[in-house]
Amino acid sequence: MKSPVNRFAVNNGLCVSASLKKLAGILFLVSLFIFSWQSQAAEKIPRLNGKPDFSGIWQTTSAADYDLEPHSARIDAPPGPGVVEGGEIPYKPEALAKRKQNFDNRFKADPRLKGWTLGVPRGIYYPEPFQIFQRARDLTLVHQFGHSVRTIHTNNTDHPQDPNDWWLGDSRGKWDGDTLVVDVKHFNDETWLDRSGNYHSDALHVVERWTLLDANTIEYTATIEDEKVFVRPWNISVILHRHREKNFQLVEDYRFTLDYDQYYPYPAERAPKAQTK
Amino acid sequence: MQKKLITPKILSVLTLTSLLALPAFADYEQWEAERATLPKFEREKTVYRVESGKWNGPRLADGQPDVQGQWSNTISNHTNFTDPQGATPGETPRTPLGPRETRAPSRVVDPADGQIPYQPWARALQQEYLKNFNDPVKPEYVEPLARCAPGGPSKSFMWHGYEIRQFPGYLVFLFDSGSRIIHLYKKADKNKKGEQNNKPHLDQKIRLWNGDSRGYWEGNTLYVEVKNNNSKSRFGRTGEFSGTDTIVKERFIFDHKAGRYLYSATYTDPSVFTQPWTLEIPARRVENFAEDGWNNQLGIANHKGKELILEPYEQICTENNGGFGGGSIIGAGNSSPIL
Numbered sequence: 001m002k003s004p005v006n007r008f009a010v011n012n013g014l015c016v017s018a019s020l021k022k023l024a025g026i027l028f029l030v031s032l033f034i035f036s037w038q039s040q041a042a043e044k045i046p047r048l049n050g051k052p053d054f055s056g057i058w059q060t061t062s063a064a065d066y067d068l069e070p071h072s073a074r075i076d077a078p079p080g081p082g083v084v085e086g087g088e089i090p091y092k093p094e095a096l097a098k099r100k101q102n103f104d105n106r107f108k109a110d111p112r113l114k115g116w117t118l119g120v121p122r123g124i125y126y127p128e129p130f131q132i133f134q135r136a137r138d139l140t141l142v143h144q145f146g147h148s149v150r151t152i153h154t155n156n157t158d159h160p161q162d163p164n165d166w167w168l169g170d171s172r173g174k175w176d177g178d179t180l181v182v183d184v185k186h187f188n189d190e191t192w193l194d195r196s197g198n199y200h201s202d203a204l205h206v207v208e209r210w211t212l213l214d215a216n217t218i219e220y221t222a223t224i225e226d227e228k229v230f231v232r233p234w235n236i237s238v239i240l241h242r243h244r245e246k247n248f249q250l251v252e253d254y255r256f257t258l259d260y261d262q263y264y265p266y267p268a269e270r271a272p273k274a275q276t277k
Numbered sequence: 278m279q280k281k282l283i284t285p286k287i288l289s290v291l292t293l294t295s296l297l298a299l300p301a302f303a304d305y306e307q308w309e310a311e312r313a314t315l316p317k318f319e320r321e322k323t324v325y326r327v328e329s330g331k332w333n334g335p336r337l338a339d340g341q342p343d344v345q346g347q348w349s350n351t352i353s354n355h356t357n358f359t360d361p362q363g364a365t366p367g368e369t370p371r372t373p374l375g376p377r378e379t380r381a382p383s384r385v386v387d388p389a390d391g392q393i394p395y396q397p398w399a400r401a402l403q404q405e406y407l408k409n410f411n412d413p414v415k416p417e418y419v420e421p422l423a424r425c426a427p428g429g430p431s432k433s434f435m436w437h438g439y440e441i442r443q444f445p446g447y448l449v450f451l452f453d454s455g456s457r458i459i460h461l462y463k464k465a466d467k468n469k470k471g472e473q474n475n476k477p478h479l480d481q482k483i484r485l486w487n488g489d490s491r492g493y494w495e496g497n498t499l500y501v502e503v504k505n506n507n508s509k510s511r512f513g514r515t516g517e518f519s520g521t522d523t524i525v526k527e528r529f530i531f532d533h534k535a536g537r538y539l540y541s542a543t544y545t546d547p548s549v550f551t552q553p554w555t556l557e558i559p560a561r562r563v564e565n566f567a568e569d570g571w572n573n574q575l576g577i578a579n580h581k582g583k584e585l586i587l588e589p590y591e592q593i594c595t596e597n598n599g600g601f602g603g604g605s606i607i608g609a610g611n612s613s614p615i616l
Contacts, residue, residue: 055444055445115595116595116596117593117596131458133442133444133447133449134444135442135444140442140449140451142449142456142458147455147456148593149451149456149591149592150591151588151589151591153578153588155578155580155586156580156581156582157578157579157580157586157588158579158580158581159579160576160579161579164590166590166591166593167591167593167596167597168591168593190596247476247477249458249460249476249479250458251479251483251485252427252455252485252486252487254426254427254455254486256425256595257421257424257426257427257486257509260416260419260421260424260426261426261507261509263415263416263417263419264417264421264426264507264508264509264510264518265508265509265511265518265519265520265521266402266417266518267417270402270417272396272398272548
């Protein structure tokens with residue numbers, strides 16, 4: 001087989017044409033390289049049934065849960081640049097009084113303090129790990145905090161027509177290319193959005209977008225809408241990192257049991273002396 | 278904050294009841310009509326035996342036998358641990374129970390007398406819990422599940438229906454009260470150090486309601502070792518408990534064709550028992566039985582396709598509950614029970 005150089009040599013009577021061919025060849029090689037590089041980047045994210053595979057244990061390093069909005073350091077929160085697009089949550093004027101009341105009472109009123117389900121999207125950027133288990137039909141999210149379990153259905157089903165108000169809402173996901181878009185609604189009004197007292201009503205509607213930036217990083221964005229509380233939808237964005245520590249695992253945390261677990265299996269004074277350590 | 282006095286079970290029933298009154302979406306009426314013809318999930322008086330052997334059903338991509346779906350126990354709930362279809366503590370049966378042999382056997386299959394081999398002090402304590410179940414004048418007399426605490430390794434299988442989901446390297450149980458993640462490894466890797474699928478148990482200083490589970494498949498049987506037990510749950514409303522040194526060895530033996538499995542668990546704890554002992558709980562799939570708000574709590578998914586898809590709803594106990602189940606509490610997150 002002749003090399004390209006030899007072929008050009010054969011055709012050296014047509015210099016312009018040869019140069020064009022050479023240029024085309026180089027362009028072809030460059031485009032091949034670029035295509036290959038892009039493919040490699042795409043191949044770097046794990047896949048399951050052709051879709052991005054989010055399986056793993058994830059956690060944010062952001063200060064989002066302390067306060068979604070930009071904030072200076074304060075007694076109960078490290079400083080944070082905020083994760084709200086535009087820097088401010090667009091509360092309705094009449095909703096601000098409750099926001100302020102929540103902030104003032106946050107050391108007692110935050111549902112987190114009872115170990116209760118954090119809700120959506122708070123559970124995602126709460127500073128504790130959660131694990132995603134993925135199948136073609138759904139994603140199962142187990143949050144270490146409270147050991148809450150959320151299912152994101154990805155089997156082309158829709159929200160129930162006569163739903164309850166759920167703590168974690170009802171989640172239906174669809175794929176937009178390599179991004180999982182999840183529509184979540186039918187919430188109750190009992191969870192907060194962060195520990196500074198940002199809140200929502202039972203009209204909360206969240207649209208999440210989950211994208212793997214690489215094998216170990218998720219870009220998580222959410223559009224938050226609530227006609228009873230906000231004047232318009234607003235966006236947040238956080239990065240989630242994969243836990244890669246050796247033997248890392250969730251450790252169950254049913255912290256709502258801490259109030260009474262000292263009585264079981266028997267109070268300490270009932271333990272036989274031989275067993276007391 | 279307002280407390281809700283609706284249990285997940287009631288929520289499930291309410292949801293399905295209200296769905297019935299709706300105009301049809303897609304084939305809902307047809308699906309509902311099909312479900313209405315399904316038989317009731319009945320309690321059985323005998324334990325369906327399944328032996329360990331080959332798995333003859335479908336497998337998942339990672340080779341695990343596919344046992345995903347909704348299951349429930351076939352005998353009874355945890356009301357009475359060693360006489361499962363016997364009397365509820367502190368209550369007189371509406372109709373006389375009749376001779377013991379007319380009811381399902383004790384869940385305790387070893388030792389042969391069907392009783393947990395307690396040390397004397399522990400038996401006395403169990404009897405005290407039993408005696409005070411219906412009038413709990415001390416916090417420890419309140420059965421922990423009534424406070425929405427997880428049921429522990431075995432009791433979770435004799436409460437409501439539950440779901441099994443499987444993933445590469447994991448089998449996950451989703452119960453009404455809590456969930457359990459079983460970390461799977463290949464039996465051949467059991468004694469290899471540093472294998473990806475052979476993660477060691479958590480440090481034993483960590484103690485958990487549902488323990489820390491490691492397991493492997495062999496044929497039709499899932500073998501699981503549960504350590505890190507806090508042993509704070511009770512086996513039954515009859516007051517049986519385990520101790521703080523408990524190790525549980527479980528076997529889940531599946532019969533694909535029958536849609537059943539037999540669960541057995543051997544408890545070892547020298548601090549409480551005089552010898553290891555073993556319990557059994559038979560279970561079967563619930564999808565082909567009528568929705569009953571107890572064993573089958575599934576709803577009908579809303580979609581435009583032709584096939585019936587069943588789906589579970591969120592199961593959250595503490596936040597929704599005012600306590601339930603006899604001798605329970607009112608209110609959640611209280612530092613002491615309201616008696």
